[in-house]
Every structure is written in C-alpha cells, then in structure tokens.
Amino acid sequence: xxxxxxxxxxxxxxxxxxxxxxxxxxxxxxxxxxxxxxxxxxxxxxxxxxxxxxxxxxxxxxxxxxxxxxxxxxxxxxxxxxxxxxxxxxxxxxxxxxxxxxxxxxxxxxxxxxxxxxxxxxxxxxxxxxxxxxxxxxxxxxxxxxxxxxxxxxxxxxxxxxxxxxxxxxxxxxxxxxxxxxxxxxxxxxxxxxxxxxxxxxxxxxxxxxxxxxxxxxxxxxxxxxxxxxxxxxxxxxxxxxxxxxxxxxxxxxxxxxxxxxxxxxxxxxxxxxxxxxxxxxxxxxxxxxxxxxxxxxxxxxxxxxxxxxxxxxxxxxxxxxxxx
Amino acid sequence: xxxxxxxxxxxxxxxxxxxxxxxxxxxxxxxxxxxxxxxxxxxxxxxxxxxxxxxxxxxxxxxxxxxxxxxxxxxxxxxxxxxxxxxxxxxxxxxxxxxxxxxxxxxxxxxxxxxxxxxxxxxxxxxxxxxxxxxxxxxxxxxxxxxxxxxxxxxxxxxxxxxxxxxxxxxxxxxxxxxxxxxxxxxxxxxxxxxxxxxxxxxxxxxxxxxxxxxxxxxxxxxxxxxxxxxxxxxxxxxxxxxxxxxxxxxxxxxxxxxxxxxxxxxxxxxxxx
Numbered sequence: 073x074x075x076x077x078x079x080x081x082x083x084x085x086x087x088x089x090x091x092x093x094x095x096x097x098x099x100x101x102x103x104x105x106x107x108x109x110x111x112x113x114x115x116x117x118x119x120x121x122x123x124x125x126x127x128x129x130x131x132x133x134x135x136x137x138x139x140x141x142x143x144x145x146x147x148x149x150x151x152x153x154x155x156x157x158x159x160x161x162x163x164x165x166x167x168x169x170x171x172x173x174x175x176x177x178x179x180x181x182x183x184x185x186x187x188x189x190x191x192x193x194x195x196x197x198x199x200x201x202x203x204x205x206x207x208x209x210x211x212x213x214x215x216x217x218x219x220x221x222x223x224x225x226x227x228x229x230x231x232x233x234x235x236x237x238x239x240x241x242x243x244x245x246x247x248x249x250x251x252x253x254x255x256x257x258x259x260x261x262x263x264x265x266x267x268x269x270x271x272x273x274x275x276x277x278x279x280x281x282x283x284x285x286x287x288x289x290x291x292x293x294x295x296x297x298x299x300x301x302x303x304x305x306x307x308x309x310x311x312x313x314x315x316x317x318x319x320x321x322x323x324x325x326x327x328x329x330x331x332x333x334x335x336x337x338x339x340x341x342x343x344x345x346x347x348x349x350x351x352x353x354x355x356x357x358x359x360x361x362x363x364x365x366x367x368x369x370x371x372x373x374x375x376x377x378x379x380x381x382x383x384x385x386x387x388x389x390x391x392x393x394x395x396x397x
Numbered sequence: 398x399x400x401x402x403x404x405x406x407x408x409x410x411x412x413x414x415x416x417x418x419x420x421x422x423x424x425x426x427x428x429x430x431x432x433x434x435x436x437x438x439x440x441x442x443x444x445x446x447x448x449x450x451x452x453x454x455x456x457x458x459x460x461x462x463x464x465x466x467x468x469x470x471x472x473x474x475x476x477x478x479x480x481x482x483x484x485x486x487x488x489x490x491x492x493x494x495x496x497x498x499x500x501x502x503x504x505x506x507x508x509x510x511x512x513x514x515x516x517x518x519x520x521x522x523x524x525x526x527x528x529x530x531x532x533x534x535x536x537x538x539x540x541x542x543x544x545x546x547x548x549x550x551x552x553x554x555x556x557x558x559x560x561x562x563x564x565x566x567x568x569x570x571x572x573x574x575x576x577x578x579x580x581x582x583x584x585x586x587x588x589x590x591x592x593x594x595x596x597x598x599x600x601x602x603x604x605x606x607x608x609x610x611x612x613x614x615x616x617x618x619x620x621x622x623x624x625x626x627x628x629x630x631x632x633x634x635x636x637x638x639x640x641x642x643x644x645x646x647x648x649x650x651x652x653x654x655x656x657x658x659x660x661x662x663x664x665x666x667x668x669x670x671x
Binding site: 120123124125145146148149151152153155159161163164168172173175176177178204217220221 | 423426427430433434437438441442505506507509510511512513514515516
C-alpha cells in the first residue's frame with residue numbers, strides 16, 4: 073500500500089451540473105500532491121469527497137486504505153482538513169480552538185494540552201494563544217486552522233486553498249509551515265489556483281479543469297508539456313522595440329512575437345533557447361539595437377495552463393464563475 | 398503507520414453491541430465538548446449574556462406592572478399567574494438561539510471542520526441544545542428570584558415551586574430540537590432567526606401564558622387549548638401555585654419526549670444531509 077490516496081473513476085454531479093467527471097488520482101505516501109485548477113474546476117468537490125464530507129455520485133476512492141464511503145467513520149480519525157474558510161471559532165482563544173479539535177479527535181485531555189502548546193509554538197502563535205481569535209489577522213487564522221487540523225498528528229492532510237486571500241508575506245510563512253509538515257512525512261493534498269504555489273510546494277501536480285483531469289506530472293514534466301522556452305529581450309530605448317520585434321520574429325517557432333511596450337519587452341517562443349539566443353544577440357548587434365536585458369525563460373505553469381486548455385487560468389476562472397451565476 | 402485491523406470482522410451481534418457502546422460513549426463525550434464550547438461563547442460575548450439575562454428580567458417587570466392591573470386572573474395575583482407563563486415563554490425564545498447558532502456554524506464553514514472529525518455528528522446539535530438548556534435554567538432561576546422579590550409566592554409548597562425552573566428548562570430542551578431542525582434546514586442565521594420568531598411569538602401568546610384562555614375569542618380558544626405551551630404553563634402553575642401535578646405533568650412530558658426523540662433524530666438527519 074504505497075498510495076495514500078487512490079481515486080478511481082470518481083464522478084459527482086448536482087442535477088445536470090457535472091462537478092467531477094471520471095477523475096482518477098494516485099497520491100504517493102509522504103508526497104505532496106498539488107491539485108491545480110481555476111475556481112470552479114472541481115478541486116473543492118474532490119477534497120470534500122476525500123474527507124468524507126460528500127458522497128461521490130459514482131466511482132470509488134480510498135484514503136490510507138479506507139474507503140471514503142464505507143469506512144468514513146474510521147477514516148476521519150486519520151485525516152486533517154484545513155479549508156479556505158478557516159474554520160476557527162471567533163469567540164474562543166487560539167488554544168481553546170486547538171483543544172476543542174483535539175478533544176473531538178478523542179485524544180486524552182492531557183495529551184491535547186501538550187500537543188496544543190507544541191503546535192502554538194510551531195505555528196508562532198504563542199503570544200496570541202490566550203487571546204480570542206476575533207482579533208487575529210487573516211494569516212494567523214489560517215495558521216491556527218492548520219494547527220487545529222494537525223492536532224491529532226494525522227498521517228494525511230488536506231489543504232483546500234490554504235493561502236487564498238492572504239497577503240504575500242503570510243503566504244510565504246504558510247508555505248514554510250507546509251514544507252515543514254512534509255519533511256515530517258505527512259502526506260499532503262493541496263488545492264490551489266496559484267500556479268506558483270503548486271510549483272513551490274508540490275512533488276506532483278494534477279491539473280483539473282471543468283471537473284476533468286487534464287494533465288498530471290511533476291512541475292518540470294508539465295512545463296515540458298507546454299513544450300517551448302521563451303526568449304525575452306528588453307530594449308534600452310523604447311523606440312527600438314518594433315525593430316527588435318521584427319528581428320526576433322524570424323527566430324520564433326510560430327512566427328509570432330509578443331510586444332509589451334510599457335516594459336520595453338518583446339518575447340518569442342523557441343525550441344532550443346540557448347543556441348537561438350546566440351543568434352538573436354548577433355542579429356540585434358548587427359541592427360545596432362541596444363539591449364537592456366535578455367533572458368531565456370522556462371515556461372511557467374501559467375503557460376502550461378494556456379497550452380493545455382487554450383485559455384489562461386484567469387480566463388477559466390472567470391468563465392466558470394459566469395457559469396455558476 | 399495505520400493498521401486497518403479495527404476493520405476485522407466480528408460476529409454481527411457483537412459488532413452491533415460494541416458499536417452502540419462506543420457510539421453512546423462518544424456521543425456523550427463529544428456533546429460535552431460542544432456544550433463547553435457553546436457555554437464559553439456565552440462567557441466571551443457580554444452582549445449575548447446581557448441580552449439573554451437582562452431582557453427577561455425587564456419583561457417580568459413590564460408585564461407585571463403594565464398588564465398586572467388589567468388582566469383578571471381569578472383567585473391568583475397576576476404575578477403568581479404570570480411567572481410560570483413568562484418563564485416558559487422566555488426559555489422557548491432562548492431555545493431558538495440553538496437554531497440560529499447552528500445555522501451560523503453552517504454558514505461559516507465551522508461545520509465542515511466538525512464533519513471531517515471523527516466526532517459524533519449528533520453532538521454538534523446536542524452541544525447547542527445542552528448549552529442552551531443550561532443557560533435557560535440559569536435565566537429561569539434569575540427571573541424567579543426577581544418574581545419572588547416583587548411579590549410572587551409559592552402556594553403549592555417550596556419544593557414544587559423550586560422545581561419550576563427545572564421543568565421549564567426541560568421543556569425548552571425539547572423545544573431546542575425544533576429550533577435545531579429549523580437551523581439545519583434553513584442554514585442561514587438571519588433566516589432561521591426570523592422564521593423561529595414567527596413560530597414562537599404566536600405559540601407563546603396564543604396560550605395560557607399571559608391571559609386566561611377564556612378571555613380569547615372562541616375560534617382562538619381551541620388552538621390555545623391544544624397548544625403545548627399551554628400544557629407547559631399549566632404544569633408550571635400546578636407546581637408553583639398548587640394543583641394536580643400528575644394530571645398536568647404528562648402532557649408536557651409527552652411533548653418534551655416527543656420533540657426530543659422524534660424531532661431530535663430528524664434534526665440530526667437534516668444536519669447529516671447538509
């Protein structure tokens with residue numbers, strides 16, 4: 073049993089709306105699986121099924137060997153869930169919130185107290201531990217929510233968009249916390265709409281769109297699927313940008329060239345970035361165009377999403393939002 | 398790491414018995430934790446505590462001094478007549494908090510956390526109901542104290558009179574399950590609140606709580622007579638003012654048991670379905 077999660081042909085529909093469509097998924101024990109997709113792609117539905125909050129319409133799934141429907145009660149003892157809504161009680165203190173979660177995992181009182189202190193220290197909440205959560209910042213609430221979900225040391229943890237709505241600093245802090253978790257051997261399934269987040273944290277990424285798995289692999293593999301590299305040239309003088317673009321166009325794989333005048337930047341897609349770069353530089357030099365900066369850029373997950381779906385992640389999110397309304 | 402050994406087969410009967418024993422133990426333990434949480438919320442929220450203690454006291458004073466002189470209540474002083482009624486009314490109103498609080502939890506996503514935990518699902522509702530009942534008991538004693546100060550007397554002996562708050566809290570406990578059902582069904586705090594308001598207001602006023610039923614128009618009287626609030630209030634009067642206790646006890650007991658063991662499971666089922 074080397075898979076912490078095995079999902080087979082899971083579908084979920086609400087009336088005529090299909091939220092998940094024949095999803096298959098395997099997650100290695102001790103690894104981080106990133107579930108990446110725009111808003112409304114079906115990520116949360118899948119998490120809710122795997123955490124026994126929702127029954128699938130068809131198909132089956134096991135988590136840690138337990139069937140999510142038939143062994144739901146047993147399974148709940150071994151999983152933790154931290155959601156996007158930060159399910160902490162405003163009127164209780166941070167310590168009390170953790171304590172309550174521990175008691176509901178049926179841990180003995182004394183053990184919970186010890187564990188709560190540990191978690192408060194680990195999550196940098198000691199100073200605020202005995203203040204009511206009402207006064208916590210967004211980042212603190214998320215950390216507390218995560219701490220509460222970890223109180224029973226579950227071997228499997230689900231993080232549903234853990235950093236959505238957080239400021240960049242809190243996001244970085246939370247990333248550190250998640251990395252620590254992984255180093256202790258916990259299996260993590262993480263959903264996110266941030267391509268960078270999946271890239272940073274996940275060993276493997278499953279891209280899901282409109283309820284379907286559309287790609288699976290490591291971040292590098294996915295980037296490879298997008299195929300190409302990019303050459304980006306920033307000219308020193310904005311007047312040169314058209315000329316630079318027409319030079320670059322000759323080298324572009326698809327004879328297209330992006331121009332961003334404000335940033336004085338022009339870019340093309342190529343197969344072999346390094347060797348073409350040499351030729352580009354030579355040509356620019358011949359044309360006497362002054363270059364401020366040049367780079368060969370690996371495709372980002374944004375490029376991957378675009379290559380896979382024909383739309384950017386942002387467009388996809390807007391689309392499914394409109395569909396829901 | 399995890400041995401699925403607990404899943405091994407036992408005899409079906411043994412399985413059932415041990416499942417029930419384990420279940421019962423956790424229902425109690427989890428309900429205790431959830432009650433603790435809800436009581437703590439009361440302590441942390443002065444507005445809530447103030448509203449649930451001061452306003453009932455205010456109502457005792459208003460009703461007694463405003464309506465007291467105008468409502469003929471036979472042999473009883475109005476304050477003696479009023480106290481059992483207003484106690485039942487107040488505790489039923491405070492029981493509606495159960496539904497509002499539950500709906501709030503559902504709205505805020507607290508419930509997703511609970512439902513992903515290995516806790517007994519009935520404890521989420523049970524904890525609310527128990528906490529609300531304890532608060533009701535406290536408020537009922539407070540009101541009774543105020544009543545005694547402004548002239549109420551027990552005319553059926555001390556112990557029956559002393560048991561009045563327990564009786565109304567018990568009835569409110571039963572009623573809380575209705576509120577829980579509404580909360581789990583409506584899933585919106587404001588919605589649950591106003592819906593309960595429209596149920597509880599007529600229910601408590603179309604009863605023997607504040608005025609003798611005989612003073613109502615005939616077409617209302619039939620409702621007032623079958624209204625469980627009337628049963629509870631009459632039971633309360635029998636306790637505090639003297640009267641046939643057993644004859645008045647069983648309708649209230651039946652209603653309370655019915656609400657708890659019929660509506661209660663339906664409410665838990667509604668909540669599971671969320």
